[in-house]
Each structure stands twice: as C-alpha cells, then as structure tokens.
Amino acid sequence: MIEPIEQKIDQRNLNTINLGPTHPATHGIFQNVLQMDGEIIVSAESTVGYIHRAFEKLAERRPYNQITPITDRLNYCSSPINNMGWEMTVEKLLGVQTPKRVDYMRVIIMELARIADHIICNSILGVDTGALTGFLYIFQEREHIYEIFESICGARLTTNIGRIGGFERDFSDVTWKKIEKFVENFPKALGEFERLLNRNRIFIDRTVGAGAITAEKALNYGFTGPNLRAAGVDYDVRVASPYASYQDFDFVIPVGKGGDSFDRYMVRSEEMWQSISIIKQAMAKMPTGPYHADVPEFYLPPKQDVYSKMEALIYHFKIVMGEMDVPIGEVYHSVEGGNGELGFYLVSDGGRHPFRLHFRRPCFIAYQAYADMIKGSMLSDAIITLSSLNVIAGELDA
Amino acid sequence: MGVSPDIQIVTAPEGAGGEGFFATSLDKAVGLARKNSIWPLPFATSCCGIEFMATMASHYDMARFGSERNSFSPRQADLLMVMGTISKKMGPILKQVYLQMAEPRWVIAVGACASSGGIFDTYSVLQGIDKVIPVDVYVPGCPPRPEQILDGLMRIQDLVQNETLRRRESPEYKALMNSYGIE
Amino acid sequence: MESNNADHIKIVERLKERFAESIKDAAEPFGMLTVSVERKDIIAIISFLSKEEDLGFAFLTDLCGMHYDTTDQLGVVYHLHNMYSGIRIRIKTLFPKSNPEIDSITSLFEAANWQERETYDFFGIIFKGHPNLKRILNMDEMDYFPLRKEYALEDGTRTDKNDSMFGR
Secondary structure, rough: OOOOOOOOOHHHHHHHEEEEEOOOOOOOOEEEEEEEEEEEEEEEEEEEOOOHHHHHHHHHOOOOOOOOHHHOOHHHHHHHHHHHHHHHHHHHHHHOOOOEEEEEEEHHHHHHHHHHHHHHHHHHHHHHHHHHHHHHHHHHHHHHHHHHHHHHHHHOOOOOOEEEEEEOOOOOEEEEEEEEHHHHHHHHHHHOOOOOOOOOOHHHHHHOOOOOOOOOOHHHHHOOOOHHHOOOOOOOHHOOOOOOHHHHOOOOOOHHHHHHHHHHHHHHHHHHHHHHHHHHHHHHOOOOOOOOOOOOOOOOOOOOOHHHHHHHHHHHHHHOOOOOOOOOEEEEEEEEOOOOOEEEEEOOOOOOOOEEEEEOOOOHHHHHEEOOOOOOHHHHHHHHHHHHOOOHHHHHOO | OOOOOOOHHHHHHOOOOOOOOEEHHHHHHHHHHHHOOOOEEEEEOOOOHHHHHHHHOOOOOOOOOOOOOOOOOHHHHHHEEHHHHOOOHHHHHHHHHHHHOOOOOOOOOOOOHHHHHOOOOOOOOOOOOHHOOOOOEEEEOOOOOHHHHHHHHHHHHHHHOOOOOOOHHHHHHHHHHHHOOOO | OOOOHHHHHHHHHHHHOOOOOEEEEEOOOHHOOEEEEOOHHHHHHHHHHOOOOOOOOOOOEEEEEEEEEOOEEEEEEEEEEEEEOOOOEEEEEEOOOOEEEOOOOOOOOOHHHHHHHHHHHOOOEEEOOOOOOOOOOOOOOOOOOOOOOOOOOOOOOOEEEEEEEEOO
C-alpha cells in the first residue's frame, strides 16, 4: 500500500529531475520537470507539443473523405474507432441513416480496436512494473486483430476503414472466419495474461494506491473513459448517447472505486471481456441488408455503373476530386474511444472542406491532471501512473 | 566434430583457413561481428513506434537479427531508429541524442514522416530528419509493415558489414558531419 | 427559438430570465442546443449553468476557438454536458479580432486550463485570469497564431517541396 508522505519540505534541498522527452517509460514524447525531495515528488511541470502535427489546420485543407486518414493518426492504437467517429460525424451533418448491418459491422470493428488498445495499455503497464512475459504473449493476439483489419481494409495500424455512409465492401468469408477464430481463442489468452498479473503480489503492491484520484476531481478535470470509470463514475458514451445501434447490445460498464492504477488496469481488463461479449452478440444477430447507406454523393459507385451510367460517372469524378456539397451548420458528435470521449466538433460552411474541425481529445484533457496526481508520490509511482493513464502522444498533441 | 545440418551458422568471410586457424582481413571480421549485434535505440514517437513494438514482439522477432537489447541510453547504442513524426520542437532533442551516441553509429529513418515529413506538410513538422542528422537508410511506409522495418535493418547490416575501419576518420565523413554542423 | 424539446425551451427561458442582455441568440442545429452570448458575463453564465440544481451542466466537454475571417471575429465555443439528464449545450461567444480578450473559466473547471492554452496558442485569444497562459503545442518562439485563416498550412521556408507540382 503506497501512501503519499506529508512532511515539511526544506525548499533548499530540492532536486530537479527531467523526465525528459525521450525516456523509455514515457510512451510517447512528453516532458515532465520534477522537483524532488529525495524520492518524493514535490511538484511537476509538464510540457507537451513535441509531436504537434497540426491536424486541425490540416483538416481545413482536405475534403471530407480525405480527412479519415488523418483521424487514424489521433489515437493510433485504436484507429478504427477514430475513423468510425469521424464518419458518423459527417453522417450526422448530412442526415444520413446507416442501415443496421453497417451499424453492427461498425460495432464489431470498434470493439476489436478497443481490445487492441487495452492490450497495449495493460501489457505495457506490466512491462513498466517489470513483467515482460505478459507483453510478449498477449501481443500475439494483436497480430490476429491486425490480420482481421488487413483482410477488411488492407492496412494493419492506420486503417482508414469504412466510408462515409458505410463500408466499401462487405466482409469476406475469410474475415468472418478470422473473427470467429479470434473470439474463440482470445478468452484463453486473456485469461493467461490475467493469471500472471491480477493477483500477483508484486504487481498489486506496485499499482494499488499509485496515482489515485477522486471522482469529483476527475470530473472537474474532464476525465472520461476508463480513467473516470476507475474513479467510480459510470459514464460511457456508448450508453449515455448511443450511436451505431449500441443500444441493441447487452453489456455492463465496469467501475472501480479508488481511481488508482490498479483500478484502471482492472477496468480495462474487464472492458476487454465485455468487448468480446459484444462481438459475439453482434455476430449472432447480424442482420442482412446493404453494407452502405444510399448517399451517392459521398460513396463511390460500383465500377460497372461508372462505365455505363452518366450520373455514376459524375459522382465518381466529384468524390475523387473532393468536390462535395454538404449542408451549412455545426455538429458535435462523440464516440467512446479507447481513452474516453473522443469528440468531433465540425463547422461547415457548405464548401468542399470543413470550415473548422476540432477534435476533443481525451488524452490531452486527462494529462492535465498528471502533475496534480503525482504530487507527494515517489518517482516509480509516477511512472506507473503515467502508464496506467494510457496517454497516447498522437492524441495528446494532434 | 561436425555441425548438424539443420543448424544455421553465419557464412565465413573470404580468407584462408586451415587446421585450427582462419585468416581474413580485420575489416571483414569486425564487420561480421558488428552486423550481428547491433543494439538499437528506439526513438519511437508515433504510429511507427507501434509497428516497431510489433516488430520487437514474438511474431516478427527482431532479436533474431542480433538486436536483442534495446538500449534507451544513447551512450550504449549503435543504431538510432527514428520512428515517427519529428516536429520542429523535437528536432534539437533528436540532434542531441544523436550527438551523444558514440562512433560508429548508424541512423535509420522509419516511416514516411521521418524520411520526408510524410502526409504532414505543415508548419510544425520537420520535413524529414535528414534536415538535422545524417541518415543511412530510409524505410518508406505509413506505417511500414514489420517486414519492411526488418528489411531496413538488414540493409543497415549490409552497411555495417561492408564499412571500412577508417571510414569515420576520412575527410568525406568529416565533411558530411560539418554539413550538419556537427564537429 | 422554435423547438420541440421542452427541456431546451426551459433552459433558454432560465438563461434569458437571468442574463437578458447577454443572450444574443438560441438555436438547435442538429439537435444540440446552441446559445450565443456576449463575452462580458461568460463566467457568470457558465457558473449559473453548472451550479444551478435544475440545469446541472457540471461537466465541461470541450473548449475551442474559432476564427471567422469574413466578419473579422474570433470566438470561443464551450460544450457543456449534464451527465444525469444527458443534455448537452453549446455556448458560443464572438468578439472582434482587434480585442481578443475573454475571462478564463479555470476557476470553475480545471479541465479548461490546457484547453484555453491551446486556444491561445492557435488563435491568440487572451484569457484573463488564466494561471499560466503560454503556448502549449507550438514552439514558444513562434510569433504568429497559426490557425487564423490568413496563415497558410505549410511552412513557407521549406526548400524540398516544389509548390507548383503540389497544386498550391
């Protein structure tokens, strides 16, 4: 049990340590300048922006269907969730209702991406406490998820999956077989990983009490996602404002009590079990029907039509050249990303590219609290807290 | 004492051998030793870093190429693997890490962002790390598949094997370093 | 404001009753209640929305900046969320670019701290009362505010790309 130690600090004896931008334990590049009294952290100052890639300005230059690849690079551990969120935002602006089959396919892909993200966070948390074995074994499951994504869209990591209105093609038989095999084998692998860490004396001693945050403080800091649920608040965008037919599925939201690193680890672990259950439900009641909505201005028509019908040719030309007409207005849509509520605030002036696109990035908002969370704790606890917050540098800086 | 046919051993370089000895040039022997024990410094900044983690994991094992020990300390690393976008804010830090590495050192730019800025032709992204440090191998891709990263590593291995021992003191190398402002 | 949503109508009425001269406009684009306000009472308005029992917008979802170059105005957009009832509200303030100052709401929500810094970094909007208003994502030495519409996306000093080939 780790408790922050309160003692009189003699200001003259503080040590300044730079937990610099390049550090093996910071997963991504952000800097923290720590004032330490021996082993206890007295204060911390964070600097971010080392991978600022100007997504918001870049989005003002690109037409709507060309923004999906840059949303990939936000939280790149679970890029399909970002892609789907963006596509749903544009569909909200256009007023398009996607068919049920599209929704269920989206749910399967988003839950697979959520599992991939949580695998990284939990296994790297294990690595930071010294447990390398779990990382090596569970990463093999990520390879299987990558194979599924590759059979759908051709890419492993930065997927650019789906189109505005649905999917470019139906899932093939190979994809269905891979998903079934994954759903069958993953519980065993996850069970093995959990048996390594969940009741491990050393892991529990390292993580319980490290970086605890109360629910009121977490809400004030704008936390969402597993970080907030570990503090005790059961807010999940999938349940609060359902999208993509999430209301059809039956799943529980795991909630922690103390808001410390062990709770965050357990919440993520349980969420993986819930994701597998959701995927099973989606596959069991998969509806038949079209795999895209009827929006010819945004959706590439089939090639036979492009070569034979005039309207299809014109739509194809306009979509590829990025000339598309959208209604004027502003819309905010959010999805439950791997780290919390990923929001897209889109302001359109009717032109071919957004007037303003703002990403509400959960990592950026949650990382503000880091300096506060590690005050009074030891340096090794600060490392564990950082790992368990799952801060992805791409989403932090955008 | 014969070697079992299913054990792979490294092919010996050109030289003359006999009962209990083998003579070759020092370049070739050192090159052979160095190429199979490159210790990389993973400088992973963004998405390519996740593909690097997949390369390091058990499926596409990078340790079979000798890169078992990833060194996060520049003083103990041979190969600087820059994976991901480098912004202008990060450029001086990258240069400082490069300067702290001891000779002989190699640099591999993994991914489109490290090679040329990638899809981020923006005000804040450095358009390629060869603006600040000299690069030996560029691996294109966004992100490159683990097989491509391993191919890049194998090209570095070719460079390491065929490098002459006096290269780092030669005037051309010094001119290259001076062009980057490195003494 | 015409609306079918009784909750939205009630919220707008409460706001207009309390801040009659600051509320400029209320609408419901795509189902989200959007209220345009004057900047002078912004702390009072957001505090009212978050602290009143029956309004309860106690969660700050988002804070971002805007630049309208046609009217030469900068703006700040706040998204608030009432987690119990699920209602979201968007508060927009606009002010001239020549005087880009507005009060900071870090005293109400800690979440606004870095988001205001980001808005300052991108648009140059000064938040009065912010504990640490300096650039966060760009380099400290940068001397312009890049997300304003008059500045280009690309870095003008780059030498390796031929603009005529890239259609710029």
